[in-house]
Amino acid sequence: MFKITVTARFGDLDALGHINNIVPATWFELARTPILKIFDPHMSIDKKDFCLIMAHTDYDFTDQLYIKDEIEIRTWISKVGTKSFTVYHEAWQQGRLCVKGSAVIVHYDFNIEKSTPIPEDKKKLLEDHFLA
Amino acid sequence: MFKITVTARFGDLDALGHINNIVPATWFELARTPILKIFDPHMSIDKKDFCLIMAHTDYDFTDQLYIKDEIEIRTWISKVGTKSFTVYHEAWQQGRLCVKGSAVIVHYDFNIEKSTPIPEDKKKLLEDHFLA
Amino acid sequence: MFKITVTARFGDLDALGHINNIVPATWFELARTPILKIFDPHMSIDKKDFCLIMAHTDYDFTDQLYIKDEIEIRTWISKVGTKSFTVYHEAWQQGRLCVKGSAVIVHYDFNIEKSTPIPEDKKKLLEDHFLA
Amino acid sequence: MFKITVTARFGDLDALGHINNIVPATWFELARTPILKIFDPHMSIDKKDFCLIMAHTDYDFTDQLYIKDEIEIRTWISKVGTKSFTVYHEAWQQGRLCVKGSAVIVHYDFNIEKSTPIPEDKKKLLEDHFLA
Numbered sequence: 001m002f003k004i005t006v007t008a009r010f011g012d013l014d015a016l017g018h019i020n021n022i023v024p025a026t027w028f029e030l031a032r033t034p035i036l037k038i039f040d041p042h043m044s045i046d047k048k049d050f051c052l053i054m055a056h057t058d059y060d061f062t063d064q065l066y067i068k069d070e071i072e073i074r075t076w077i078s079k080v081g082t083k084s085f086t087v088y089h090e091a092w093q094q095g096r097l098c099v100k101g102s103a104v105i106v107h108y109d110f111n112i113e114k115s116t117p118i119p120e121d122k123k124k125l126l127e128d129h130f131l132a
Numbered sequence: 133m134f135k136i137t138v139t140a141r142f143g144d145l146d147a148l149g150h151i152n153n154i155v156p157a158t159w160f161e162l163a164r165t166p167i168l169k170i171f172d173p174h175m176s177i178d179k180k181d182f183c184l185i186m187a188h189t190d191y192d193f194t195d196q197l198y199i200k201d202e203i204e205i206r207t208w209i210s211k212v213g214t215k216s217f218t219v220y221h222e223a224w225q226q227g228r229l230c231v232k233g234s235a236v237i238v239h240y241d242f243n244i245e246k247s248t249p250i251p252e253d254k255k256k257l258l259e260d261h262f263l264a
Numbered sequence: 265m266f267k268i269t270v271t272a273r274f275g276d277l278d279a280l281g282h283i284n285n286i287v288p289a290t291w292f293e294l295a296r297t298p299i300l301k302i303f304d305p306h307m308s309i310d311k312k313d314f315c316l317i318m319a320h321t322d323y324d325f326t327d328q329l330y331i332k333d334e335i336e337i338r339t340w341i342s343k344v345g346t347k348s349f350t351v352y353h354e355a356w357q358q359g360r361l362c363v364k365g366s367a368v369i370v371h372y373d374f375n376i377e378k379s380t381p382i383p384e385d386k387k388k389l390l391e392d393h394f395l396a
Numbered sequence: 397m398f399k400i401t402v403t404a405r406f407g408d409l410d411a412l413g414h415i416n417n418i419v420p421a422t423w424f425e426l427a428r429t430p431i432l433k434i435f436d437p438h439m440s441i442d443k444k445d446f447c448l449i450m451a452h453t454d455y456d457f458t459d460q461l462y463i464k465d466e467i468e469i470r471t472w473i474s475k476v477g478t479k480s481f482t483v484y485h486e487a488w489q490q491g492r493l494c495v496k497g498s499a500v501i502v503h504y505d506f507n508i509e510k511s512t513p514i515p516e517d518k519k520k521l522l523e524d525h526f527l528a
Contacts, residue, residue, distance in 0.1 A: 010441075013279040015177040030403065036406065110148065162273040279446075280446060311412050321454065
């Protein structure tokens with residue numbers, strides 16, 4: 001499991017005084033950086049070599065998020081397939097689970113614009129973070 | 133069906149030269165404004181009266197989006213339940229379906245923090261935009 | 265002068281019920297696309313060839329912006345120097361000037377990480393949009 | 397001086413592989429939270445009582461920011477006037493000053509839509525963070 005702590009900024013609030021529902025997507029993206037590093041250790045993010053593309057995301061909003069308290073983002077790998085894997089995230093604030101969501105990421109070759117098999121060594125590194 | 137046309141901005145691109153996957157969420161939100169207006173015609177968005185809260189969103193990324201060409205966002209109502217309804221969106225660029233996604237919105241009373249039934253007249257207005 | 269019309273989305277509001285002050289920066293960026301096209305007509309935005317880098321931006325917030333009404337962004341070139349030029353923007357809503365701001369953009373070679381002179385033909389194209 | 401450390405997310409990059417110039421505005425906003433708390437200690441951000449409005453921001457981009465390394469945001473008060481004060485921010489990465497910027501914030505009554513004098517006790521609390 002990966003953990004990061006984030007704090008909302010003033011503009012993340014919307015007119016209802018809670019965090020707008022698009023904001024957790026940016027926190028989950030930030031939480032995936034260690035997973036990107038499995039595939040691109042130096043974070044060079046060069047399209048010639050970069051090998052991940054987003055296929056699907058979903059978000060369940062189970063409780064409201066406010067600006068006052070820190071938010072903990074917990075991240076696991078929930079599935080590893082042949083050519084894609086799934087990341088599962090939770091956002092917690094003050095002991096309340098507020099958002100849970102998944103991201104399905106495809107192993108992809110941008111030069112030929114096709115999905116490609118995830119190398120076995122990368123699979124192993126992903127599996128170290130399996131949701132128990 | 134509701135239609136809007138949007139144009140990506142320079143910063144919507146990411147290091148892979150395509151539109152970052154979080155950006156379509158902002159376009160879909162913009163496309164839902166006419167639906168908000170069914171419930172809050174003057175867009176006063178006062179927490180005492182406002183009656184919608186987001187429960188779920190999902191996004192399927194079926195093709196890459198680029199900065200060069202306009203993007204058409206097509207929006208329908210796909211389901212109307214007792215206390216919630218579902219909005220379905222598609223993002224099209226140059227004849228290619230690039231993103232499709234749903235948003236489940238709950239009819240909600242922020243004063244008592246509970247879901248409440250959607251009034252019948254609002255249901256009818258939603259159903260005018262049913263996905264054929 | 266360049267003109268675009270934009271509409272705020274729900275999440276652009278902040279807890280005070282007006283548009284958050286960072287949002288106009290995204291509209292001004294969108295309004296600069298025709299200026300980018302003077303230098304990169306096909307919007308390929310390839311670091312090997314792309315020749316612009318942002319040196320400075322400023323924003324004066326002269327009135328509040330709300331979600332209800334469209335916003336018109338008016339854009340001019342206010343200065344053309346040897347190696348940089350300045351873009352001037354205004355955001356108008358319902359006859360009220362709400363934001364004015366400038367962006368100083370440097371003609372830049374990313375390969376050598378140095379500013380370079382703006383070609384004469386590009387200067388002419390910029391000057392067609394001078395603030396009267 | 398206030399210090400926070402932030403990390404860029406994948407989508408903060410633009411097609412040039414560096415952090416888009418609008419992103420530091422969000423970090424500076426986050427860095428101002430302790431200053432908001434001087435005026436709204438419980439961060440209730442209720443328009444009836446909230447007393448700050450943004451009048452001006454500016455940003456000088458002195459070096460490029462990348463995704464790989466953490467960014468330190470340093471924040472001071474640079475000026476305290478009768479009805480407004482100025483916050484000064486710097487963004488540092490790997491010993492390089494990459495962005496510096498100011499925000500002029502007006503003490504404001506949203507009920508009468510007018511600026512009002514900053515109370516003396518708040519001025520003192522601001523002055524504790526003066527730029528040396």
